[in-house]
Amino acid sequence: MIIISDLSKRFGPKEVLKGINLKIYDGETLVILGPSGCGKSVLLKHIIGLLKPDGGQVIIDGDDITSFNHKKLDSLRMRMGMLFQSAALFDSLTVEENIAFGLRKHTGLSDIAIHHIVSEKLEMVGLPGANYLMPSELSGGMRKRVGLARAIAMEPEIILYDEPTTGLDPIMTCAIDELHLSLKERLGVTSIVVTHDLNSAYRIGDRLALHYGGQIVAIGTKNEIINSPDPLVQQFIRGEAKGPMTLL
Amino acid sequence: MIAIKLLKDLTNLFGSLTILFLQSIYWTIHGIRTGRFGMKNLMEQMSRIGVDSFPMVALTGFSTGAVLVVQIGYQFAQLGAQRYVGGVVSMAMARELAPILTSIVVAGRIGSSIAAELGTMKITEQIDALETMATDPVDYLVVPRFWGCTFMLVILTVFTNVVGMIGGSIIAVHQIGLTLATFSDSILQSLKIQDIVGGLLKSMVFGGLIGTIGCYKGFTTEGGAEGVGKSTTGAVVLAIMFILAVNYFLTVGINNFNMAYLQ
Numbered sequence: 001m002i003i004i005s006d007l008s009k010r011f012g013p014k015e016v017l018k019g020i021n022l023k024i025y026d027g028e029t030l031v032i033l034g035p036s037g038c039g040k041s042v043l044l045k046h047i048i049g050l051l052k053p054d055g056g057q058v059i060i061d062g063d064d065i066t067s068f069n070h071k072k073l074d075s076l077r078m079r080m081g082m083l084f085q086s087a088a089l090f091d092s093l094t095v096e097e098n099i100a101f102g103l104r105k106h107t108g109l110s111d112i113a114i115h116h117i118v119s120e121k122l123e124m125v126g127l128p129g130a131n132y133l134m135p136s137e138l139s140g141g142m143r144k145r146v147g148l149a150r151a152i153a154m155e156p157e158i159i160l161y162d163e164p165t166t167g168l169d170p171i172m173t174c175a176i177d178e179l180h181l182s183l184k185e186r187l188g189v190t191s192i193v194v195t196h197d198l199n200s201a202y203r204i205g206d207r208l209a210l211h212y213g214g215q216i217v218a219i220g221t222k223n224e225i226i227n228s229p230d231p232l233v234q235q236f237i238r239g240e241a242k243g244p245m246t247l248l
Numbered sequence: 249m250i251a252i253k254l255l256k257d258l259t260n261l262f263g264s265l266t267i268l269f270l271q272s273i274y275w276t277i278h279g280i281r282t283g284r285f286g287m288k289n290l291m292e293q294m295s296r297i298g299v300d301s302f303p304m305v306a307l308t309g310f311s312t313g314a315v316l317v318v319q320i321g322y323q324f325a326q327l328g329a330q331r332y333v334g335g336v337v338s339m340a341m342a343r344e345l346a347p348i349l350t351s352i353v354v355a356g357r358i359g360s361s362i363a364a365e366l367g368t369m370k371i372t373e374q375i376d377a378l379e380t381m382a383t384d385p386v387d388y389l390v391v392p393r394f395w396g397c398t399f400m401l402v403i404l405t406v407f408t409n410v411v412g413m414i415g416g417s418i419i420a421v422h423q424i425g426l427t428l429a430t431f432s433d434s435i436l437q438s439l440k441i442q443d444i445v446g447g448l449l450k451s452m453v454f455g456g457l458i459g460t461i462g463c464y465k466g467f468t469t470e471g472g473a474e475g476v477g478k479s480t481t482g483a484v485v486l487a488i489m490f491i492l493a494v495n496y497f498l499t500v501g502i503n504n505f506n507m508a509y510l511q
């Protein structure tokens with residue numbers, strides 16, 4: 001279980017997170033929604049220890065990871081995967097080398113075994129045979145999917161997705177959602193998904209949280225969110241420009 | 249006020265560079281002890297550094313050797329001291345000019361490209377991605393570049409010396425009118441092994457500086473493409489300043505050592 005309590009973070013004068021409280025249960029998919037620039041990516045980076053908060057805690061399976069040293073963080077990260085918003089592929093390595101990075105470094109698997117795993121993952125994200133392309137030869141959506149393949153290559157228990165389907169066509173979006181659901185079914189993965197795609201959020205999210213103004217202002221199942229009386233929630237899911245939510 | 253701020257910045261810079269250096273040493277020892285030292289990465293960096301710097305270093309070495317012989321050759325010939333030309337030129341090259349010029353060329357070509365490469369990785373979150381895959385960026389990125397620069401600078405300096413002497417001998421024979429034998433005998437008589445070793449020791453230190461500073465500038469890149477540009481030029485300027493400053497102390501140190509133990 002992941003418990004985030006009172007997490008706060010500022011960059012210079014800008015307070016991005018102002019006391020985030022959130023619980024993510026094992027095997028659950030939590031979707032985080034929120035306007036652009038509200039700090040969703042910053043929140044994900046705190047959960048995997050890339051950023052240190054100014055205050056508050058991130059407790060994963062009972063341990064506060066904000067006080068972890070490098071060694072402990074690394075062993076935690078072996079159980080986690082992250083898809084970056086920008087995909088963050090290593091641009092000097094091929095697609096295969098990108099996906100194989102963790103496997104090569106942390107497992108004793110043979111080159112042949114690793115090649116098989118890579119090809120299998122590429123097939124899962126709809127890019128069979130892309131093994132030897134360089135990231136610069138890929139489209140934006142393809143990069144995202146290679147990033148996804150890299151994030152799931154080590155079959156982690158916890159996966160953080162930063163906008164996994166942004167830039168994908170509706171059919172591919174649906175296919176990625178199916179992949180997400182099957183990973184969850186097969187491996188019991190716990191995931192936190194940041195997305196702007198409501199259809200996708202409803203398909204995969206066990207619960208949805210709305211992040212606004214540095215805090216989680218609403219959280220609940222799909223139905224609870226859709227039927228929420230909160231005007232912030234209603235404005236956001238209807239996509240209305242007028243309402244209590246102001247653009248930053 | 250400005251002086252205090254400058255002093256503070258300088259102290260921070262020294263501190264950060266020292267920490268990065270110590271981290272590289274730590275990860276090197278760690279890699280060797282666990283048998284997981286990234287030899288392949290190191291080889292890749294060394295060949296890249298060699299290939300990229302080779303033409304410029306060759307040109308610099310050749311022309312420096314040639315020019316030195318022109319300058320020294322005529323003066324010495326007028327004094328009837330032709331048979332010292334080779335010795336003086338080779339000593340100047342081995343002790344001072346080869347290490348300094350090679351390092352400055354490599355700082356321009358390699359220091360900048362390391363800073364640009366790592367800076368781009370920083371702003372495109374590739375360094376964050378490395379960390380999420382339980383990989384230390386110093387281990388994976390800095391160690392091979394640090395050692396690559398250190399080793400390659402020694403090799404390139406030897407090369408500069410050789411090319412410089414070839415350039416020098418061509419000028420000595422065709423312009424100054426020395427025989428090849430006079431020129432080379434003079435080198436063999438005057439140039440001592442400690443001249444060469446001292447010069448190579450310098451270039452080793454300069455190589456380490458270039459690698460560390462390039463990586464440091466890369467890691468501290470902020471902003472977009474503009475930030476990468478700033479880091480790139482910053483790395484070159486900083487590396488050359490450090491090389492020139494450190495060279496003075498190394499020269500004094502090596503001279504003192506030679507005088508105390510080798511004469």
Ligand SMILES: Nc1ncnc2c1ncn2[C@@H]1O[C@H](COP(=O)(O)OP(=O)(O)OP(=O)(O)O)[C@@H](O)[C@H]1O
Pocket residue numbers: 011016034035036037038039040041042043085
């Ligand atoms: N390293 C940083 N330094 C300074 N400010 C930062 C940094 N990272 C993020 N910010 C600021 O924090 C705020 C939140 O950024 P974040 O990337 O988390 O937004 P987001 O919710 O993911 O938006 P989007 O939906 O557009 O991806 C932004 O205003 C951004 O300017």
Ligand SMILES: [Mg+2]
Pocket residue numbers: 040041042085162
């Ligand atoms: Mg974001």
